[in-house]
Amino acid sequence: MLGLSAITALIWLAIRRFNEGRTVDLSEPVIINGSEVWIGDYLLPKREILWKKEWHAVVFRAWQAKQNGPVFDLALDLEAEGVHAIIIGPTGSGKSELLKLLLGATIRDQPNCEITLLDFKGGASFSRYQGLGQVKRFATDIDGHSPEQLWNEIRAEVGRRELGLAAKGASRIEEPIMFQLPRHYIFVDELAAALAESPLATSALTLVATRGRSLGIHLIVATQSAQGIPRTMLTNLRVRIALAEADPIDLAQLNLKRPAEPISVLAGWASGIAQKPGSLTSHFNFPLGASFEF
Known part of the structure; x- marks a missing residue:
């Protein structure tokens, strides 16, 4: 014993x-x-x-x-802060799920907005939403679209809005005289794949990133890594979100630091950190497998 x-x-x-x-x-x-x-x-x-x-x-x-119980409380107010957003995270971290949640929130908050959905994951992320009235443009990497036509259409959207503001003597969409011009949100799943499709993609999305603020055009993009994104574009993606297990090199490139306070994650949920201009980085939870209906 x-x-x-x-x-x-x-x-x-x-x-x-x-x-x-x-x-x-x-x-x-x-x-x-x-x-x-x-x-x-x-x-x-x-x-x-x-x-x-x-x-x-x-x-x-x-x-x-x-x-x-966890709560999904990540709110993107791109009109007032940041203008454009980037989500990074490895395969399986929930980037597409978070994009769909943000898409649903955008349409609920602004039912009169316009949406472009660029799904470079074979349509797996956004195909079920292409019939929504707000969606003006939908493309995937397997639909056989003309890259030249797609990216020139996005450049043309910038040009149309610039002409619209100039015609009314306005400098930005917030001016009262521009009240009828809806905001336009461009959601891109797998930004790296989109940029690799054509040099026109880089120039079109960089144009939106640098000149979209006053025109009411906003980018919300997801990608596995910040590596390879043009510096001019990345500088203007000012709302920065990293999901669990994001590469430390990417966190450093985006100047993101994990808060010291840990966060609990339940089965069926995922987590991330978000930083908006002028704010500290904070944790958030979001559900996996979520969908929205209108």
């Missing part, structure tokens, strides 16, 4: 020492899935007696959040 107790004590001490030596980033999301508790990519021992002291407070906050 004494020997068994000694062996048990040695095993317990060994596990305890391993955990104490394991560095866990407490700023990573806390995931509670049944009896499993993760902090980032580290699975905590099943017995709480083996936990390090600082883990308890982090997990308790996550447990409290789970009881109250």
Whole structure:
């Protein structure tokens, strides 16, 4: 009996020492899935007696959040802040799901807006929404469209709006005389693939990024990495969102720093960080598999 107790004590001490030596980033999301508790990519021992002291407070906050239920509270006010937005994250992080949520919120908040949907994931993201009245243009990477026609149409949209403002002596869409001109939102899933289609894509989207502010044209783009995006375009994508597991190099390029406060993530939800001009970076949750109907 004494020997068994000694062996048990040695095993317990060994596990305890391993955990104490394991560095866990407490700023990573806390995931509670049944009896499993993760902090980032580290699975905590099943017995709480083996936990390090600082883990308890982090997990308790996550447990409290789970009881109250997560809320999707990311609001993009592109008209007043940032003008354009970029979402980065690896495959499977939920970029397309977040784009659809933002598309739905845009149409609900501005039912008279105009929408361009550019789905360079084979139509998987936006094809079900192409029949909405707000959608004026829909294209995918497999529909056989003419790249020259597509990107010249986007450049022409900029030109039409510039002529419309000039005709009324206005300098920006917010002036009262331009009240009938709707805002136009361009959603792009897989920006890197769109830019690779044609040199015209780069010039057209850069034109929107640099001159769209006064014309009421806004870009919301998603891509796996910020690498390869023209500097002129990236500078004007001022609302910056990074989803879980985004590459640290991309975070550095976008000047994004993860907040120290961790966030809990439930099954069926994902997480990200967002930064708007003049604001600190903050965490947010969003549901996966969400859809909207009108």
